[in-house]
Amino acid sequence: MRYLLSRTSLKLIGLIFSMLLFIGFFIASIALGKTAISLQTTYDAFFHFDESMTEHVIVRTSRLTRTVIAAVIGCSLALAGALMQALTRNPLAAPDIFGINAGALFFIVVAVTFFNVNSMVGYMWIAFVGAGVAAMLVYFLGSLGKDGLSPVKIVLAGAAISALFISFAQGLLVIDEQKIQTVLFWLAGSVAGRNMDMLLPVLPFIAGAIVLTLFLGKGINILLLGDDVAKGLGQKTVVIKVLMGIMVVFLAGGSVAVAGSIGFIGLIVPHMARGLVGSDYRWVIPYSALLGATLMIVADIGARFIIMPQDMPIGVMTAFMGVPFFIYIARRGLAKK
Template sequence: MLLQTKRAKVLGLLLGFLLFLLFICFSIVYGYTNTTWTTAIEAYTKYDGSNEHLIIQTVRMPRALIAAAVGASLGIAGALMQALTQNPLADPKIFGINAGASFFIVFAVSFFSITSLGAFIWIAFLGAAVAAIIVYFIGSLGRDGLTPMKFTLAGAAIWALFSSLTQGMLVLNEKALEEVLFWLAGSVQGRKLEYLQSVLPYLTIAWVGSLILARHINLLSMGEDVAKGLGQKTVLIKLVTAVIVILLAGGSVAIAGPIGFVGIMVPHLARFFVGIDHRWLIPYCAIIGGCLLLVADISARYIIMPQEIPVGVMTAIIGTPFFIYIARKGLTKS
């Protein structure tokens, strides 16, 4: 743990938040269309209807805010899942939650021609919830009950199942393929501010709820028997935590598609700074997650310019070596 004292952690949080704001500004200013910091400021103070001002207001600002919100949500979701399952590889995508949300959305587009964002949000929540319930049920089977390894294997199996079903539907329905292919790769490009506004109330509830639960999750991380001995209602805490993860993951998938590996990397990076106390870990995960996705999105604009690659591909490029490192270190508990 790098930051030992409360004062150091508060200072780190403030510096991290300033860096978070700076990356939002970078996302607004830099891209294929050449703009400057002055242009970005004048887009809101001296708007003249120019192409540069229009791009900043209608494209880059929504994109930056969505990346920040989704990154923060996935970072918190990863921390909660790792605490809930005692598994350092836990992540909404690895555990099949993102795949469940994606499958339900593609199913709705393919068979019911649903294109409403409001409908997408509820469908994504439903898909995330169904996937989480199935993974929990399968992982709990057997004499030993739910273990980190069984939970991981169940999540991987459900992820593979839903991903295969999704690909199968897209092969049979070319129209649906055109509508959701880029979204399925995980992207914040071309997303409108209305997307974030529609899902923000649910994400806000989840953000606040995760902070309220932080102290209880600390107790739960010490072991279920210890938590019960201290008077904690462990079943209720687990249920509420699962609902928060579903809100975070489902909301993120609804607006940006299934972006992976953020939930794996961010909690480990946050623990390096502040340790395992979730009262500090969760806000640090929010800031680091937002920064990570913003940096990944900015990088995605330049690698094959003038084309862009989906930010989900960038997080996979960054996250895969990290995932392998954790797995090779033997951190997964069986």
């Protein structure tokens, strides 16, 4: 596979540029919106805060929180997608494609509808359980048959599980219409209206998963050589695979608990990273983290302006970007590789 940055020095430069790009869009996200805020005012809001100025309050209480959450969710989903594509050796793997997001969402709907769960900590653990159950179901269904697990079968299993959980969630809302407004919070998939109180309970798990994932690059490279070769090199392949699966559950489940079901970030970003640095996961992982955070922030900025003064759900923006990319991958037949 051809990629742009072949030398280590170029990859380092690209990583620095990606960081600067992320910082630039992070600042733009704080400044742009229904109320335009200048860079000087943004700076003053942080270093010379005046609670009597509306713009300062907007920056501190709304824009900053929204941007931080978008960055964390984008990073998490991108890393989850990168891990899943390596684990399944399937370029179409992503938390939304394989039903993991839908599983987390369905379990939250069940908890809200039948058990009146209303705490963020409760949503977090329920999302983790839902993501884990969905992942196991997809793996089980994709492994059925004499040929065992295959890229095509696991994609079909993921699509089936995703459709099943979404249908069940919608059915529960029909039964109990009073819960619709509460559950729409997650169905829409958005970072608007979220606050740090929603992120903080989940953050230790997401941050821990991100940090551990950054150290899995070498192990994933060996795993991609094939199980037999990896075992011959002394790698405990089962341990690596289990760790990767747990990280996916924490990253995807935590993202759904905070922002709802947001698609295609986990699909697009790992391909972008591999297009830049190749298949070396020591580089793919940090690039995916930065590019995922940046792309989510860009999508959120776009969501503010499409139907201003209302905010479009960010899931609509990511789908708008992701669907053509999904079709492109499928048409090239990459899923068969």
